[in-house]
Amino acid sequence: MRIMQHPILGNSEPRKTVKFTFDGKILTGLEGEPIAVALKENGVMIHRYTSKQHKPRGIFCAIGRCTDCVMVVNGKPNTRTCITLLKEGMDVRTQDGVIAKGEKIDGKI
Amino acid sequence: MSDTKTANVIVVGSGIVGNSCAYYCAKKGLSVIVLDEDIIGNGASSRNGGGVRAFFRNPLELPLAKYAIDNIWPHLSEELGVDIEFKQGGNFRLGIGEKEEANLKKLAKEGNEQGLKVDLMNQKEVQNFCCYVSPEVTYAAYCHNDGHANPLITTLAFYRKAKAMGVKYYTGEEVVKLATIRGKVRKVITALGNCYEGDAIIVAAGCASTKIVQTVGIDMPHAPSIIEAFVTEAMPPLFDFMMGTASSAFYGHQTKHGSFVFGGGSGFESFNDGYSDSCPTRQITAPSVMRGIMKYFPCLHDLKIIRTWAGWINNTPDGCAVIGPVDDLPGLYIAAGYTGHGFCMGPVTGKILSEVISGEKPCVSYEQLKLSRFKARQ
Amino acid sequence: MERYDLIVIGAGPAGLSAAIEAAETGMKVVVFDENKRPGGQLFKQIHKFFGSKEHKAKVRGFRIGQELLQDAEKAGVEVHLSAVVIGIFPHLGITVSKDDHIEHFKANSIIIATGASENALPFSGWTLPGVMGAGAAQTMMNLYREQPGKKILMVGSGNVGLVVTYQLLEAGCEVVGLVDVLPRIGGYGVHAAKIARTGVKFYLSHTIVKAEGDKEVTGAIIAEVDKNFKVVKGTEKHLDVDTICLAVGLTPMSNLARMAQCQMVNKGGAVPSCDEYGATSIAGIYVAGDVGGIEEASSAMIKGRIAALGAAKYCGYITEKEAAEKFVVYHTDLNKLRQGMFAPGNKEKMTCTKTREGYPLSMNLLTKGFLTEKELAVFPDCLQEVRGIHPVVECTQNIPCNPCQDICPMHCICVGEDITNLPVINHTQKCSGCGRCVANCPGQAIFLVEQGEKEDHVTIPYEFLPLPVPGEKGCGCDRSGAVVCETVIKAVKDLPANDHTVLVTLAVPPGMGNTVRFYKKEGGVI
C-alpha cells in the first residue's frame, strides 16, 4: 500500500501514472518508480520461479545487489526490477528459470 | 623442519595434470603425495575454457588428444563419480573472407587425413546449421569429434577421487627445490623446509615448472603469457558445440548450467611483467574479446557478463606440451608446458605417466613430447 | 584515458565527505556511484542522528545527505550517478559502466567508499517472497513510499532493527515483534524504548525457525534458544505475519578493494588493512566509511575527510604537516563518537552492568525495551518530585550524544565535555517549558512533566499520523505500551524548527506524570 501521508516525509506529491503489462495484464504504476515497487503496489509478490527447485522469489535486498527480484523486462531476462525504473508501456513478465513464464524455447532468442 | 614424508610418487602441482597423475598412479597401487603452493587447481586448470579438442592439433599432440577423446573423456564422469559435464558437441570454427576460407579448408583437409570427421560449410549451410551465427560468416569447418567439459569440476573430481583412494595432499606447500640421491632425482624440498622423497617425481606445476626443474639443472624453455576468459548469465540451451574462429579472435561454449564461457586476448598476451602468483585482468582485454564474439554471434549482445578472469599459459617453442621422463636424469618426470592445451590433455597424461612409472607400455605413444625434442636450429 | 587526482567510489556519507575535503585542497576529484541518486544509505535514514554539533547531531539523515550534496557542488566535485565502477585494475586503473558503454580512467589516488551490505540469515523458507532485508523495507517505505508489508516480524535488535521497526510504525505498518538470538537488545536503549512504548514486543533469546507459506510469507515460527543458540524444542510459536525483515548486521563491501589486491584483515568481515588515514597496502588506494569497518554514518563522514587528507598528502596537494594538523581535529571528532558502551569493538557490550557514572543498567531496558519505574528511580533526575514544569531525561546508557545540552535555552541540561556522559539536570536553572529538548533528543528520551493537584501534564515527542488534536480523548500508555489511564490532549505543537517531531501535551490523572510516556487513540491504536 502506498504511504500517501507520512509523519516525517510529508504528503506524497502527485506523480504521473503509467500503464505497463505484467504477464500480459495491464497494470498501472508511477512513472520512474522501480518496477518492483509498482508490482508490490499491485499485489504482485512473485517475481520469478527458480531454475532448479522451481520456488518463488521476490524482493529481497531492494538495492540491486541480490538479484533475487529479476524478471523478464521488455524481453530481457535477469533484469533487476528493484533498480529498473518504470516507464509507460513496459512489458514485465514473471521469469521462470532463465526465460519468461510460459515462453517456449523455440530456438529463437 | 619435519620428518621426510615418502611415497612411490611425489607430484608437484594439483592442477588437472597433477591430480590425474595422482589418480592413475593410485589406481595402479602406487602411494602418492601431491604438493601445491596454492589451493587445489588454482592455476590454468580452473581458468581455461573447457575445450576438449583434437581438431587443429599439432601432430605431436594429436595421438594423445584423440586417445583422450575416444577413450577417456566419455567415461570420466562415471569413473570419477561426479558429472564433469563432458559434451561431445563438435567444434565449430568460423571464417570471414577468402583468406580465412582457405585456412579452414586446409585445416579440414588435415583433420580428415588425421582420421577426424570434419565438414566444411558455406554461408548458407552455416545459417542452416546454426541460425545464431552472423550472416557475415562466409565459411565454417565443423569437427564432429571435439567437445567440452567443466574444467573446475573435472579438476576437483580427480582430486576428490584421488584423495578418497588415499593420495596425500599438501597445499600451501611451495616446492622450491628438487634434489638427487645417488644420481636419481628423489627429493622435493619446500619453502617451509619440509622434505618429501619418492621413487618418481612428477613436475606438473604449470608455469612454475621451469624454475623447479632448473634446480636439478634441467632447462625447460617456456614463455608464459596471460589470457583472459569470462562467463555470462545462463540461457536456455542454444548449442552444444565449441565455438572458435579461423582468426582465433575468441573461443567458447555454452555450459550445462546455461552460461557461456568465452576466452580470448587483446593481442598483448605475451607482453607482461613475467610469471608471478597473481594475474589480474586488464582493462582493455575483455571488451576487445566481446567485440569479437558479437561480430560472429550478434544475438548474444545482451547477454550479461558475470565474471572475468585471467590465467597464465605456459607456452613452449613448438606450442606443444612436455610430457615424460627426462632422459638424462632418472626419477624426474615432466608434465608441463601445455601451451593452453592442458585441460584436454591432462587426463591422458596421468594415464600415460602412471603406466610409464609402473613399467608398463603406455596406452598411446608420447615419446615425441619429451623434453629432449627441443634442439637448437642447425 | 582521462586522469583524475582522486577518484572516489561511492557517493554516500564517506565518499561525499572525502570528495568535498579533497576538492577543497585543489584536487581534481570525481565521484562515481552506481545508484540513481547520491547519498548512499543516508536518504533512507529519516531519523535524527546522534552525536554532537560537529557530527550534525539531531539532523535527520536524509537532510544531511542534501547538505553534503550542496557542499560537494560548491566545492566543485564532479559526481557521476548510475555509474558503476566495474573494476579496479593494476596501477590505479578504474573502469566505469555508464549508460550504454564503459569508460576507462586513471587515478593518481583512489578512495574506496562503497559502504556495507546487509547480512543474510538462512532458515527454512527464507527465500520466500516477503522475507527481505530491513534495509530493503527501509528503501521501499522511505524512498519509494510503499509499505513493505502489513504485519511484520523484525529479526535482529541492533540499531538497524530498532530504527527500521520504528520507521515501519511511522509508515503505518504493524510490527508484530522483534526477535533476537542474543539475550540482550543489541542497539541503543533509547531506540528500543521508542518502540517498546508503542507496544512492540521483544523476543530475546529467540530465533526464527521458519517462514511459513508456499507462494509468499503467511506466518513465522519463532522459538527460544539455549545458551549455545540451539532451538529449545517445544518452545516454537507461530506469529501471524506477512513480512519478515532481517536486520542481522552488515558486512563491509570490500570487493573492489580485494579486486585491487589490497591486503585484508578480519573486522566484522574482510576489510582492507589500513593506517590511520585509511591508506591500504596498495600505494594510492584509500578506504573510508563502512567498507573499512562498520560504524555509524556520522563516523563515516569524518573517516571520509580523513582519507581525503591522506590522498591529498599522497598527491602533494597538502604537506605532511597540514595533513597532520587537520587529522588531529577530525580524529578528535571521530573519537568522541567512538566512546561509550556501544563503541565499536567494545567487548563489554554484552556483559557490562553499570553506567560509567556507576548507576546499574536497566535489565528490563536490555531485554524488554523499557525501564521500570523502580529502575528509573535510581537515576537522579528521573522520577523525583519537582515543582513546576521540568524535563525528565530517561537517557540511561553512555552513548555519544549531546543535543539536549546545546538546545536548551535555559541551560537546564548538562552533558559535559565527554558526550557519552549521561545528561544531568541543572536544578539552579528554571525550565521554560519550551520543549526543544523533547523534540530534539535523537533518542526521544526526554519528556516534560508538570505535576499538579488535579492533573499532571506530560509532553511527549510524537511522530505518527494522524496527529491528535487538542481536546481529543485517548489512552495514556506507560513505557511498555500498556494503556494505564485515560488522557486528554492539551496541546499539539508542530514547529518547523523541530522538523516533524511534534510536541504533544497530555493531561493525565495526578500521579501519572511519571508513568505515561505515549499516546494512543481510543481503542489503543497508534
Next chain:
Amino acid sequence: MKVTYLNRDIALGPYVPQEDDDVIICRCEEITKGEIRRAIHEGMYTMTEIKRFLRTGMGLCQGQTCTRLIKNILQNEMKRAVQPNEEPTPRAPARPLAMENYGKELVK
C-alpha cells in the same frame, strides 16, 4: 597470494545429516547447506574449492549474499578460522553487465 599450509589428510569424520541441511545457502544457484557440508567432507576445504565444485557464489549476484554464510559453514565444519584472503577473488564486472555495453569502450 600466499596461502596457508594445509595437510589435507583431515579426519572430519563421516558426513552426518543435519536437520537444516535442506536450507538454501546460495540463493542464486540454489545450493543447500547439506550440499556444502558434503562437499567439505569430500575434501573441498577452501571457499574457492567449494565455489568451483558446487557453483556457490557463481550466480547472478556474484556471491554477495552467500559468501559470509559459506564462510561460517566452512569454519564450523572444519573448526578453523577462515582467513580474509581465502574468500573467492572478486572479479570485474562488479555488477552484471551486458556484452554490448561492456564491449563499447568510450575513448576520449
